[in-house]
Amino acid sequence: MSRHDLTALFDPVSVVVVGASDNRAKWGNWLALGALKGPRPVYLVNARADTVLGRPAYRSVRDVPGPVGLAAIAVPAAHVDEAVDDAIAMGATAIVGISTGLGESGPEGRAREAALAARVRDAGAVLLGPNCLGVFDSGAGLELSSNPLPSGRVAFVSQSGNLSLELASLLVEHGMGFSRFASLGNQAHLEAADLVLGCIDHEGTDAIAVYAEDFRDGRRFVAAAREAADAGKPVVLLTVGAGEASARQAQSHTGSMVSSSAVVDAACHEAGVIRVHTPQEMADVLAQLCAVSRADGPRIAVLADGGGHASIAADVAEHAGLVVPHFSPALSGAVAAHLPPSASTANPVDVAGGGEQDITCFAKVADAVLASGEVDALVMSGYFGGYGVYGGDLETGENATAARLAAVARERGRALAVHSMFPQSTAAVALRAGGVPVYRSVEGAVRSLAISVRARDLDPLPVLPPPAEPLATTDYWASRALLTDAGVPFPGARVVTSRSDVVAAAVELRFPLVLKGLGLLHKSDSGGVVLGLRDVGSLLAAYDDVVARLAPPACSVEEMADLTEGVELIVGVRRDPRFGPVAMVGLGGIYTEVIHDVATALAPVSPHHVERLLRSLRGSALLTGARGRRPVDVAAAARIVALVTDVAAAHPELADVEVNPLLVTPDGALALDARTLPA
Amino acid sequence: MSRHDLTALFDPVSVVVVGASDNRAKWGNWLALGALKGPRPVYLVNARADTVLGRPAYRSVRDVPGPVGLAAIAVPAAHVDEAVDDAIAMGATAIVGISTGLGESGPEGRAREAALAARVRDAGAVLLGPNCLGVFDSGAGLELSSNPLPSGRVAFVSQSGNLSLELASLLVEHGMGFSRFASLGNQAHLEAADLVLGCIDHEGTDAIAVYAEDFRDGRRFVAAAREAADAGKPVVLLTVGAGEASARQAQSHTGSMVSSSAVVDAACHEAGVIRVHTPQEMADVLAQLCAVSRADGPRIAVLADGGGHASIAADVAEHAGLVVPHFSPALSGAVAAHLPPSASTANPVDVAGGGEQDITCFAKVADAVLASGEVDALVMSGYFGGYGVYGGDLETGENATAARLAAVARERGRALAVHSMFPQSTAAVALRAGGVPVYRSVEGAVRSLAISVRARDLDPLPVLPPPAEPLATTDYWASRALLTDAGVPFPGARVVTSRSDVVAAAVELRFPLVLKGLGLLHKSDSGGVVLGLRDVGSLLAAYDDVVARLAPPACSVEEMADLTEGVELIVGVRRDPRFGPVAMVGLGGIYTEVIHDVATALAPVSPHHVERLLRSLRGSALLTGARGRRPVDVAAAARIVALVTDVAAAHPELADVEVNPLLVTPDGALALDARTLPA
Numbered sequence A, B: 001m002s003r004h005d006l007t008a009l010f011d012p013v014s015v016v017v018v019g020a021s022d023n024r025a026k027w028g029n030w031l032a033l034g035a036l037k038g039p040r041p042v043y044l045v046n047a048r049a050d051t052v053l054g055r056p057a058y059r060s061v062r063d064v065p066g067p068v069g070l071a072a073i074a075v076p077a078a079h080v081d082e083a084v085d086d087a088i089a090m091g092a093t094a095i096v097g098i099s100t101g102l103g104e105s106g107p108e109g110r111a112r113e114a115a116l117a118a119r120v121r122d123a124g125a126v127l128l129g130p131n132c133l134g135v136f137d138s139g140a141g142l143e144l145s146s147n148p149l150p151s152g153r154v155a156f157v158s159q160s161g162n163l164s165l166e167l168a169s170l171l172v173e174h175g176m177g178f179s180r181f182a183s184l185g186n187q188a189h190l191e192a193a194d195l196v197l198g199c200i201d202h203e204g205t206d207a208i209a210v211y212a213e214d215f216r217d218g219r220r221f222v223a224a225a226r227e228a229a230d231a232g233k234p235v236v237l238l239t240v241g242a243g244e245a246s247a248r249q250a251q252s253h254t255g256s257m258v259s260s261s262a263v264v265d266a267a268c269h270e271a272g273v274i275r276v277h278t279p280q281e282m283a284d285v286l287a288q289l290c291a292v293s294r295a296d297g298p299r300i301a302v303l304a305d306g307g308g309h310a311s312i313a314a315d316v317a318e319h320a321g322l323v324v325p326h327f328s329p330a331l332s333g334a335v336a337a338h339l340p341p342s343a344s345t346a347n348p349v350d351v352a353g354g355g356e357q358d359i360t361c362f363a364k365v366a367d368a369v370l371a372s373g374e375v376d377a378l379v380m381s382g383y384f385g386g387y388g389v390y391g392g393d394l395e396t397g398e399n400a401t402a403a404r405l406a407a408v409a410r411e412r413g414r415a416l417a418v419h420s421m422f423p424q425s426t427a428a429v430a431l432r433a434g435g436v437p438v439y440r441s442v443e444g445a446v447r448s449l450a451i452s453v454r455a456r457d458l459d460p461l462p463v464l465p466p467p468a469e470p471l472a473t474t475d476y477w478a479s480r481a482l483l484t485d486a487g488v489p490f491p492g493a494r495v496v497t498s499r500s501d502v503v504a505a506a507v508e509l510r511f512p513l514v515l516k517g518l519g520l521l522h523k524s525d526s527g528g529v530v531l532g533l534r535d536v537g538s539l540l541a542a543y544d545d546v547v548a549r550l551a552p553p554a555c556s557v558e559e560m561a562d563l564t565e566g567v568e569l570i571v572g573v574r575r576d577p578r579f580g581p582v583a584m585v586g587l588g589g590i591y592t593e594v595i596h597d598v599a600t601a602l603a604p605v606s607p608h609h610v611e612r613l614l615r616s617l618r619g620s621a622l623l624t625g626a627r628g629r630r631p632v633d634v635a636a637a638a639r640i641v642a643l644v645t646d647v648a649a650a651h652p653e654l655a656d657v658e659v660n661p662l663l664v665t666p667d668g669a670l671a672l673d674a675r676t677l678p679a
Helices: A027-036 A077-089 A109-123 A162-173 A191-201 A218-230 A244-254 A261-271 A280-291 A306-321 A328-336 A361-371 A390-413 A426-433 A441-449 A476-484 A499-508 A538-549 A590-595 A607-615 A634-649 B029-038 B076-089 B107-120 B162-173 B192-201 B218-230 B244-256 B261-271 B279-289 B308-317 B329-336 B361-371 B392-412 B426-433 B441-450 B474-486 B499-508 B537-550 B590-595 B606-617 B634-650
Strands: A014-017 A042-045 A057-058 A070-073 A094-097 A127-128 A135-137 A142-144 A151-158 A178-183 A207-211 A235-238 A274-276 A299-306 A377-382 A416-421 A494-497 A515-519 A529-533 A555-559 A567-576 A581-588 A598-602 A654-665 A668-671 A676-678 B014-020 B044-045 B056-057 B070-073 B092-097 B127-128 B136-137 B143-144 B151-158 B177-183 B207-211 B237-238 B274-276 B300-304 B377-382 B415-420 B495-496 B513-517 B529-533 B557-560 B567-576 B581-585 B598-602 B654-666 B668-671 B674-678
Touching: A014 A027, A014 A077, A027 A042, A027 A077, A027 A142, A027 A151, A027 A328, A042 B261, A042 B668, A057 A070, A057 A634, A070 A077, A070 A109, A070 A142, A077 A094, A077 A109, A094 A109, A109 A127, A135 B634, A151 A162, A151 A191, A151 A328, A162 A178, A162 A280, A162 B308, A178 A191, A178 A377, A191 A207, A191 A218, A207 A218, A207 A280, A207 B070, A218 A261, A235 A261, A235 A280, A244 B308, A261 A274, A261 A581, A261 A598, A261 B014, A274 A441, A280 A441, A280 B441, A299 A306, A299 A361, A306 A377, A306 A441, A306 B162, A328 A390, A361 A377, A390 A416, A390 A426, A390 B070, A416 A441, A416 B606, A441 B056, A441 B581, A476 A654, A494 A499, A515 A538, A515 B279, A529 A538, A555 B441, A581 A607, A581 A634, A598 A607, A607 A634, A607 B426, A634 A654, A634 A668, A634 B207, A634 B377, A676 B300, A676 B557, B014 B029, B014 B076, B029 B044, B029 B143, B056 B513, B070 B143, B076 B092, B076 B107, B076 B567, B092 B415, B092 B529, B107 B127, B127 B308, B151 B192, B162 B177, B162 B207, B177 B192, B207 B279, B218 B237, B237 B279, B261 B274, B261 B581, B261 B598, B300 B361, B300 B606, B308 B377, B308 B441, B361 B377, B361 B392, B377 B441, B392 B415, B392 B426, B415 B426, B415 B441, B474 B634, B474 B654, B474 B674, B495 B499, B513 B537, B529 B537, B537 B557, B567 B634, B581 B606, B598 B606, B634 B654, B634 B668
Parallel strands: A014 A042, A014 A070, A042 A057, A070 A094, A094 A127, A151 A178, A151 A207, A207 A235, A235 A274, A299 A377, A377 A416, B014 B044, B014 B070, B044 B056, B070 B092, B092 B127, B151 B177, B151 B207, B207 B237, B237 B274, B300 B377, B377 B415
Antiparallel strands: A135 A142, A135 A178, A494 A555, A515 A529, A515 A555, A567 A581, A567 A654, A581 A598, A654 A668, A654 A676, B136 B143, B136 B177, B495 B557, B513 B529, B513 B557, B567 B581, B567 B654, B581 B598, B654 B668, B654 B674
């Protein structure tokens, strides 16, 4: 997809700090100090001072003597427009808006901010912020932030400032740091998606971390992240709004549009994005992503000194969804060859004191295990790192073993993750130097490994179709017709508004029949649906009764499906304000209401993907023939669900399209009811 | 319950180290060095040396010149019996068996170990181990371990050595340490339960941590832990075997009997024990338990500087099962009084830079929030601890605020847990000094708070009844009779072995009837159950057909229950090798098989407790009237389930007692099928 050239932002020809200050409590001071560390010309602008930081200061950007590249704006809101316009006039190609009091202040500020962004865009420049906390590029020597940041290979795009400080310190513990940092602020022009795109070709970046509360154009973010993932630059996302309280807070904080957690999960799935929930998790996962080798699957071996550590690591791994397979006799034998007789050698491996006897056993076992093809990764847990700490004479050997372990992970191309009780030991440092992530807790090592297993076979991204002719009305019959026209099968049916209509319908349709009162909010709850009508007499009686009780504008007479061997599904497509149409599919009826068993995906969803969603349901055994039933036709159901998502995606004027129930039997699938709601 | 006096173990009159050594790689060296740090006489015994560590050594315990208190045995397995017998003869009241090669080596070693333990017990002494890693008492100055341990207020009882090192270093980060440590080893005499009991009255202990792979007498462990919890000494348990691999490992490692995770959970629930899954979690929870105030409920407030930290903490909290309620207008106003206008004040609270303006705002907000009665705890997350680090002039104020925060938590009697990006800052140290736990990650703070919310209203512990007369046979009819005699209602039924029996049954019973072929493994799968027989003719036809196809030894003719408004439950009581009879109750039929929706408790279970289990099921809405159904008689079902658990508990010869289905309708409950299996 089309990208902004962000060189102007991350490696500008010069930096102008507008609002530069000697006051050490001000942004204009921090920005100036940071800018001056870099290799490029820096111009300090202050409307009232002749010098700042002992250097000549300029009254306006217009007075700057050299070419203007990036202008960092740290003046009160009232002066922002002038400063930006001056910078554009002087040829600035990037604006970093630190100033607050625009878009986040209310409707008036939002309008000013939008106009400002438009002027920047029209000038061919880019705007980061406003209300942002700066930008950083380690390789380019650009440091426009409130605090120094550690250098490394992670690009961090963030809507929060303090989180960047926390992530920085957590990465430092992993021996890591930032290649780039960009604070999003109000995203008036550059959005998270643009920053992600701008880092894909950045040589200094191995992985991209994003903290966002509001995704703006969510589909664009998904496409950008997917492009990064496909290019081998995995994206890790931390967002909020999973719970009620944080959604409340994020909305009041920035006016952000917060999407539901299930929608974000669906978006991450499409995008190949790894979602995390805390800064610690983010740092831990980034360490896996930047490691010398990554895991291509969930099978791991565990290697520890002591049964306790071995067992705990295995339990945590299985709980995290990893698999700890029993070794083949051949592999178990190969492992045993390096260990004392008391060792456990079948996975988890407990060296049982073998480390004291021969510290190199860890590397030998790791090599045997990672060469075997029986696992995708090895997790070491517990004492390693401490042999040198406690028994001084083992330190050299332990460090050499650490280096050898890193070499094994590289040579075998399989992941190695280490939990060490001694995360600051020289052996741990040696492991990190070789590209092996080392964690201070076993859950840190194992859970981050589990969620960073490389995704394979990502589906093509869903493409939104061009909008179709909007639906004129959204009553039951119009909804049904919309779906029928798209190929969704329904039972035969007729609209009736009189007793003679009823008789005519009875002639054309096949008994047993169902009578539905139309235009009623909850048809079945209000007694507006009568099932199992076996002859004209009972059909007419039912019609008379429904009309007398509920006075619906019309009724529908429909052939009644045979539910005997069927399973009811529910399909709904709702429109998220950020991610557009989102499909939910689940087991219908009591399952949906009682255990809320649904799966979510961005619409439109392919039949293949729908099948996967259906099989991911907790109750999916119902579809494949539990308790001696015949399996139902999941493929037919998937085709119909996919059609429903196609229709919904083509109708942005609809907030909701629902088929409930969708009956799926061993011999096919049939929509039994439909509903649409205008946006 | 009866306790061993463990003064002899933790505060002996003297220590004899048998196998004391100058070799720095040997246990006999470490023990001697540790023992000599203490305030009591130490005697070093070595069969071949005249001196050890420059002190006179004795050839045998029998040569020791003073009173013998604790004897630590670190000699090869072949010499253990002699050493222990000598120690007993000299009046030793505690034996610490470091030596390996006994119970864990095979059947012969187990027999020797059992005999040894019996001799120690008969002498009125206690034996820790063998195959253990020592004992430590901070207050008594007893240090018999391989490494120095930090002093503090946590008693740790462990079946693993390396875990004690890890827990020690994790506690040190929290400014905590051990009051006592005891390594369990093979538990030949003293078991985990004994050590827990022995710490209840220990003044230096605030909380008891246990790592165990094998609980031995599980019911005794539950009773001991419960006694500790009731006495205000909460017990935290780390165990393994939740996954397949660790169960495999633990069994091969120590021959331990590993109980299923659900059984351990049930045991923990009864015992009021907090279960954790990693050493880090254990340390984090212990910090909450030893804090100045604990949470009595799940409602928390979040206080942060920055919307990101506020929202993430709230999300993590809700995910962990805590509640983040919206503040009342009054409380929100009280909070706002201390903060700048840009702050969010309704929970989560974002001070939005308020800390820089007035660092004391944190304590003021905390006081308002914890005094309000609207929450049970406050979680601070993010920057606090850093105001002093970055802005030097704020350091004094931040430290004073930290002290004030601790005072607020104490005065208000409500929990305060802090996540700080600066966990080693002076403010963090000041918080810890005041009894406020400080965590390096928000998940550490929040999850540990969630699982340490004080349990209320624990049920009385289930009491195993005396064994009843064992069941002679366990066929269907005998099982049914056993339960019927106990008061479990079944539909009317007759055993039939001939067509004339069938006719007689038809006269006595009420149609419709069910015919069941008896003695068949899976009655319904093999077509051995025929439902809905409405007259004698169809009953006879069904009988003839079942006899012809399956040739059962007998059949049962039973009145058929009306399932229309009913929900099927399943009840089973299985015998765990460690914890005895364990009850499972769940939604029956398709729910059990498809979504495995069951709850577990130690049997016998009271009707009140059964009701709670039923209401805890994911699908419990089925019982309370989902989708317009009438609610079913949960109380009646609970009474019957309780009866089934009573019966199973009284029959230790049965491995399994099952009622499936147990039909519960709006008007009562009825067992429709039963099964027992011999142990």
